[in-house]
Amino acid sequence: MTKPEPLPRILNANDLATGDVVYWSGSKWTRHIAEAEMIADNDAADALGKTEMAARRVVDVYPFEVNFENGVPVPARYRERVRSLGPSVRLDLGKQAGE
Amino acid sequence: MANPSIERRGAEEKLHLANNSYHLRFRSDAKLGWAYVPDDAQMTGGDAITVSLSRFQEALTRNDITHLGVRILPGEDVRLLQPYLARISLVELAFPTFRDGRNYSSARILREQLSYTGEIRAIGQVLADQLFFMVRCGIDALDLDPSVTHAAADAALSRFKYVYQAAGDARRPVWDARLSS
Amino acid sequence: MYKYDDFDHAIVNARVDEFRDQVARRVAGELSEDAFKPLRLMNGLYLQLHAYMLRVAIPYGTLSADQLRMLAHIARSYDKNYAHFTTRQNIQYNWIKLAEAPDLLADLARVEMQAIQTSGNCIRNITTDQFAGATAEEVADPRPYAELLRQYSTFHPEFSFLPRKFKIALTAAPHDRAAIKLHDIGLELYKNATGDIGWRVFVGGGMGRTPIIGKVLREFLPQAYFLGYIEAIMRVYNRYGRRDNIYKARIKILVHELGLEEFHRQVDAEWADIQKTFAEPPAVELERISAFFVNPTFETIATPVAIYDDARKTNPAFDHWVERNVCAHKQQGYSIVTISLKAVGEIPGDASADQMDTIAALADQYSFSDVRVTHEQNLVLPHVRQIDLFALWEKLKDIGLASDNVGLASDIIACPGMDYCSLANARSIPIAQDIAKRLAPIERSTGELKIKISGCINACGHHHAGHIGILGVDKKGEENYQLSLGGSAAEDTTLSTILGPGFDADGVVNAVEKIVACFNTIKRDNERFLDTYRRVGTAPFKEAVYG
Structure with missing residues (x-):
């Protein structure tokens, strides 16, 4: 049995001042997962996370797996899907509501 | 209304150390220049020597130590010191991480149960936001973490004018202050 | 209910200033997230999936109408027009900005509320029976003792870095509505065979990964030794509770590993020592606090109340609501009303700012401005005249809060x-x-x-x-x-x-x-x-x- 191909990963975090969920676009943090950039180099991503936390822009940086659907990253796990959208029980709130 | 400011045992001394850390002391009765003898080093005599609890008995037998200090790690029982308190000039309470609160109890036991009046010094991760709790438990010397400025330490120690409970310092709890307010 | 005096205000205001300073130092980079996190947690500020979450304490589940209005104001001004009542008589806001948290705490302090010690490895919000002061079952009102404990535990210098969080619940009624046996310390006030009132002390209860029912540590603790004995338990736990494994750090594991007998022996030894120096607050302090919890001015009402009984007979929906949501009051002609926050299809424990404002107004009109919060995530109007129940029910219907399901399958x-x-x-x-x-x-x-x-x-x-x-x-x-x-x-x-x-x-x-x-x-x-x-x-x- 061959090992399945690992899924692509992107970085997310919480904005230090607002707590908002943000994604690394390759050059900056963005609120929109569609603008997130795939991690090419794990060590570089780790280093980036440390630098960005030290720069007091974000907290709790971590990578997670996504599937690209029509060129847009969709989180593989439910947890990050909820983060990218908002509470499933309040569709009027969060990113899913255009906030 | 009484002003329950922090009790200072003697004049406060502030010593700026070379490694950019501060040392706050609320007393002036004994030595400042303590030397700690690590467990793996040869025991030496001297004017002011601190040892671990495991080498304390050995240090007691020497007559070339003028002032004797003992370092208590979290989890060690300060009640073991009771028979020797007259011989001890310094108890160092170690806070290897600020999250380990066991030595707050040690300080109160020393002050309140064992009536120890010598110096109690906090060492280790002694951060601004824990100083008030430490002093309230009866610690009267603080080896500040290098990240703590003198101004931050002063602010932390003077922020709360009133306290809800009696502890190892001399502050009156508010229920006592209410009686006379 | 308890009113802050100048001392209480000074302490809470100093805390707000301290947190403002800590947030400033964090944003300026003087505090790392590692150092800041325990500080923000001890002010109730968590980082959750979508944003910061603030947990505000409702000490022993008692709220004034004015306080509830402030909670509604906070929902509007700092959050998204709603909040969540929790299982520990706290309320949580889900969309808080770090930079705004100090202002929020200052607003709370204006109505004598705070978020102190709603997280962290310290003594958490003291909880009790939501029917305290209203039920005939209790031997005394437990809230003055809860307030003594609140003050004792607030910024306790020795017990702010415990091995793990610590939860204390009290009740003074034989019917336990506070889940005291599932707390680190549970306290039951009762009258013993000789007619004295004192505490049965349970220790080491809790849920989580290793659920354990609390065991009786002391069958009868006279009131005069209340805080000193708690201090003895806390000190044994602080010194000997496990710190090597977060999953084994609660007091229940210490009690389990030592055995109840040995734990009891250690607490008694510590207590004997503590009693030599420990000063319990004097009786006048308990009297001062108790004076805030005297009965409101109840009317003398003849029962049965005909209008109420007729409404029950003629309106089955009202009757169903009474049957489930209304409980006996110690004062003739009054009832205790539970407002269900469990409308079918809604989010258990959530209330909108508008609902909170309306409940506050109803509390003013019908319940001496007194509101309670239950660990089952409902609200209570503790002192409602039976003659007012029908009107109250109709007004609750208008805001979607007349669900007649307390204790039933949808009261989840x-x-x-x-x-x-x-x-x-x-x-x-x-x-x-x-x-x-x-x-x-x-x-x-x-x-x-x-x-x-x-x-x-x-x-x-x-x-x-x-x-x-x-x-x-x-x-x-x-x-x-x-x-x-x-x-x-x-x-x-x-x-x-x-x-x-x-x-x-x-x-x-x-x-x-x-x-x-x-x-x-x-x-x-x-x-x-x-x-x-x-x-x-x-x-x-x-x-x-x-x-």
Whole structure:
């Protein structure tokens, strides 16, 4: 049995001042997962996370797996899907509501 | 209304150390220049020597130590010191991480149960936001973490004018202050 | 209720200033996240899935109407027009900005509220019976003691860095509405054979990963030794509680590993020592505090109240609501009203800012401006004249808060789960909503049924204490739900037993429906679900679900 191909990963975090969920676009943090950039180099991503936390822009940086659907990253796990959208029980709130 | 400011045992001394850390002391009765003898080093005599609890008995037998200090790690029982308190000039309470609160109890036991009046010094991760709790438990010397400025330490120690409970310092709890307010 | 004096105000205001300074230092980079996190936690500020979450304490579950209005104001000004009442008499805001948190705390302080020690490894919000001061069952009002404990535990210098969080609950009634045996320390005030009032002290209860029912540490503690004895327990725990493993750090593990007898011996030794120096607050301080909790000025009302009785006879919907949501009051002609925050299909424990404002107005009009919060995530108006119940009910209907389901299948405890909480492994709220919808049509005939749902092993949704408990877990990236039966958080505390293999979200709702159907076929007379379960065990339910 061959090992399945690992899924692509992107970085997310919480904005230090607002707590908002943000994604690394390759050059900056963005609120929109569609603008997130795939991690090419794990060590570089780790280093980036440390630098960005030290720069007091974000907290709790971590990578997670996504599937690209029509060129847009969709989180593989439910947890990050909820983060990218908002509470499933309040569709009027969060990113899913255009906030 | 009484002003329950922090009790200072003697004049406060502030010593700026070379490694950019501060040392706050609320007393002036004994030595400042303590030397700690690590467990793996040869025991030496001297004017002011601190040892671990495991080498304390050995240090007691020497007559070339003028002032004797003992370092208590979290989890060690300060009640073991009771028979020797007259011989001890310094108890160092170690806070290897600020999250380990066991030595707050040690300080109160020393002050309140064992009536120890010598110096109690906090060492280790002694951060601004824990100083008030430490002093309230009866610690009267603080080896500040290098990240703590003198101004931050002063602010932390003077922020709360009133306290809800009696502890190892001399502050009156508010229920006592209410009686006379 | 208790009113701050200048000392209380000074202490809480100093705390707000301190937190403002800490936030400033964090944003300026003087504090790392590592150093800041425990500080913000001790001010109730968490980082959750979507944003910062602020947990505000409602000490011993007592709120004034003005305080509730402030909670509504905060929901509007700092959050998204709603908040969530928790299982520990706290309220949580889900969308808080770090930079605004100090202003929020300053607003709270204006109405004598705060978020101190609502997280962190310290003594948490002191909780008690939501019917305190209103029920005839109690031997005394437990709230003055809860206030003594609140003050004692606030910024306790020795006990702010305990091995783990520490929860204390009190009750003064034999019917336990505060789940005292599922707390680190549970305190039951009672009258002994010689007529003296004192505390039965339970220790080492709790839910979470290792659920344990609290054990009696002291059968009778005279009131005069109240705080000193607590201090002795706290000191033994602070010194000897495990710090090497977060999952074994609660006091229940220490009690378990030492054995109750040895733990008792250590506490007694410490207590003997502490008594030499410990100064209990004097009787005048307890009297000062107790004076804030005297009865409101009740009217003398002749019963039966004809208008009320007639309304019950002629309006079945009102009668149903009274039957479920209204309890006996110690004062003739008055009742205790529970306002259910469990409208079928809504989020358990959530209330909008508008609802909070309306409840505050109703409290002013009908209940001496007094509001209580229950660990079952409902609200209470403790002192309502029976003559006013019908009008109150109609006004509650207008804001969608007249659900007549207290203690029934749709009155579900649910933690925020993976819709909000960063620790969760699965969602809780949608499961609660689906079960409520499914069972609502038969809940009245089913009778008392306490369903409790947690989205992770930490058990904030009290699943171990549910007649039916549901625990959400992560199974290979999918939400999976384990069913357990037979728990209780009342005076007959028991822990629920796992029924069998777990289910997906739809499956667990179906399984609960089958369990309830099975119960309805085998119950005798007016037996509660819990009593039937205790009589027959798991077998018939297993058969119904898996057979």
